[in-house]
Amino acid sequence: MTPKANVRQYIDGIRTRLIKVSSEIFNNPELAFEEVKASRLLADELKQAGFDVELGVAGLTTAIRAEHSSKSEGPTIAILAEYDALPGLGHACGHNLIAAAALGAALALGEMKKDLPGRLVFLGTPAEEDKGGKIDMIAAGLFEEIDAAMMFHPSAGYTMVGRQGLALTEVKIEFFGKPAHAAASPEKGINALDAVIQTFNGINALRQHIKSDARIHGVITHGGVKPNIVPEYASAEFYVRALKDDYCAELVRKLEGCARGAASATGAELKFEIVEPSYMSRKMNKAMGNAFASNLELLGLSISPLPEGSGLGSSDIGNVSQVVPAIHPYLHICHANVSGHSQEFAEAANSEYGHEAMLNAAKALAMTAVDLFMDSELMKQVREEFQKTN
Numbered sequence: 001m002t003p004k005a006n007v008r009q010y011i012d013g014i015r016t017r018l019i020k021v022s023s024e025i026f027n028n029p030e031l032a033f034e035e036v037k038a039s040r041l042l043a044d045e046l047k048q049a050g051f052d053v054e055l056g057v058a059g060l061t062t063a064i065r066a067e068h069s070s071k072s073e074g075p076t077i078a079i080l081a082e083y084d085a086l087p088g089l090g091h092a093c094g095h096n097l098i099a100a101a102a103l104g105a106a107l108a109l110g111e112m113k114k115d116l117p118g119r120l121v122f123l124g125t126p127a128e129e130d131k132g133g134k135i136d137m138i139a140a141g142l143f144e145e146i147d148a149a150m151m152f153h154p155s156a157g158y159t160m161v162g163r164q165g166l167a168l169t170e171v172k173i174e175f176f177g178k179p180a181h182a183a184a185s186p187e188k189g190i191n192a193l194d195a196v197i198q199t200f201n202g203i204n205a206l207r208q209h210i211k212s213d214a215r216i217h218g219v220i221t222h223g224g225v226k227p228n229i230v231p232e233y234a235s236a237e238f239y240v241r242a243l244k245d246d247y248c249a250e251l252v253r254k255l256e257g258c259a260r261g262a263a264s265a266t267g268a269e270l271k272f273e274i275v276e277p278s279y280m281s282r283k284m285n286k287a288m289g290n291a292f293a294s295n296l297e298l299l300g301l302s303i304s305p306l307p308e309g310s311g312l313g314s315s316d317i318g319n320v321s322q323v324v325p326a327i328h329p330y331l332h333i334c335h336a337n338v339s340g341h342s343q344e345f346a347e348a349a350n351s352e353y354g355h356e357a358m359l360n361a362a363k364a365l366a367m368t369a370v371d372l373f374m375d376s377e378l379m380k381q382v383r384e385e386f387q388k389t390n
Contacts, residue, residue, distance in 0.1 A: 029085030064124030074118025104362030132316030157336025165282030189230030202258030
């Protein structure tokens with residue numbers, strides 16, 4: 001039996017176990033950096049399978065680094081897992097499926113690792129939805145010895161391997177004004193809320209002059225206390241996104257200009273904060289992606305990409321893709337009219353169809369890792385492509 005056939009057979013044999021892991025994480029949603037149950041569950045599974053497991057790496061309590069004990073000369077391949085949930089929505093991004101698929105791929109590869117060259121690493125990466133645990137793990141050096149990194153993400157209505165991702169920078173603004181009685185003596189006040197609203201108006205005027213792939217979206221996080229008091233304090237939070245990192249930085253400067261103009265117009269004082277770290281744009285490795293696509297075909301799955309012009313999201317996998325060759329393919333778990341980050345998507349993430357997608361993702365990830373371990377020419381192409389694009 002070939003190594004890829006072994007992968008398929010092994011994952012079929014542990015399907016009930018992987019579905020149980022996925023459902024356990026789904027039924028116990030934990031927010032960013034609070035994924036205690038999920039990280040412990042994954043760490044325990046890996047330890048039982050012969051991995052050397054470290055829980056709490058990179059200064060993050062819920063980050064995992066696990067390496068299979070069978071090591072030899074050859075490439076170091078990392079399988080990445082996410083497992084944080086969304087506030088109020090639970091696993092409406094399907095991270096329970098991501099975690100179970102990564103675990104399944106790692107377990108299948110671990111079962112045959114003695115016959116494969118190189119090193120196998122599992123990285124559990126917390127807080128993708130907020131702050132980006134992968135960024136801390138990069139800074140801690142956990143990707144320095146990695147030759148290729150891969151993960152999968154569930155989607156609505158499309159299956160593809162080469163989707164781009166937007167750079168993202170979070171910005172917080174605060175305005176400080178002067179309170180006054182809003183009816184008796186409004187002229188004595190400085191309205192901080194007006195400054196926030198003027199900032200939004202400035203951004204709305206800016207929209208027609210920015211590139212179509214860019215996004216600036218925000219919420220008012222504080223708008224005052226009572227209508228009869230001129231707001232002395234108001235604040236807002238924005239996400240600035242663009243396909244290129246340098247253009248994202250340019251838009252942040254334009255946003256600051258809108259805020260400073262609002263401060264000048266109202267007389268309020270401005271505090272403008274760029275929240276670090278930022279998510280970088282995504283550079284998917286085509287050579288590795290093509291191998292993943294070929295393995296999907298071996299599983300009887302076809303590529304069904306998004307229509308041209310469809311919107312893009314952001315993820316800290318972009319930061320990973322800037323330092324090592326990486327792929328972030330998508331497998332659909334529901335029909336196209338369902339939106340990510342919705343209750344309907346959460347239901348799909350714990351459905352029979354979602355579990356089947358997770359099992360196929362686990363197989364395709366492990367089969368692609370087999371290609372990288374055993375095909376030195378493919379690994380050379382992966383490295384050369386990465387060097388050319390960075």
